[in-house]
Amino acid sequence: MNKSTVRKPAKPCYEHIGGKLGQLLLEQFVEKGWIAKDNPADRQYYITDKGTEEFTKLGLDLSKIKAE
Numbered sequence: 001m002n003k004s005t006v007r008k009p010a011k012p013c014y015e016h017i018g019g020k021l022g023q024l025l026l027e028q029f030v031e032k033g034w035i036a037k038d039n040p041a042d043r044q045y046y047i048t049d050k051g052t053e054e055f056t057k058l059g060l061d062l063s064k065i066k067a068e
Contacts, residue, residue, distance in 0.1 A: 044068070 011019035026045075029035045034051030037044070047055065047062065055062055 009019055010017055010021045013019075013022070016022065017025065026035075029051065030045070032050075032054070033048055034054050035045040036048050037046070047065075052062060
């Protein structure tokens with residue numbers, strides 16, 4: 001396998017994407033303002049209005065995510 005065809009992992013971890021791909025996605029979603037936290041110490045993020053719009057454009061059905 002040459003370098004351009006090497007597969008990179010997209011690791012599932014329970015019900016989420018883990019590993020480096022999960023980290024990179026998280027960082028981009030925060031940077032783009034698609035997800036946020038009320039307080040930096042919070043563990044959980046929430047989907048912003050912009051995120052709702054953008055994830056919907058990507059074809060994601062956000063109604064499958066339970067409100068907390």
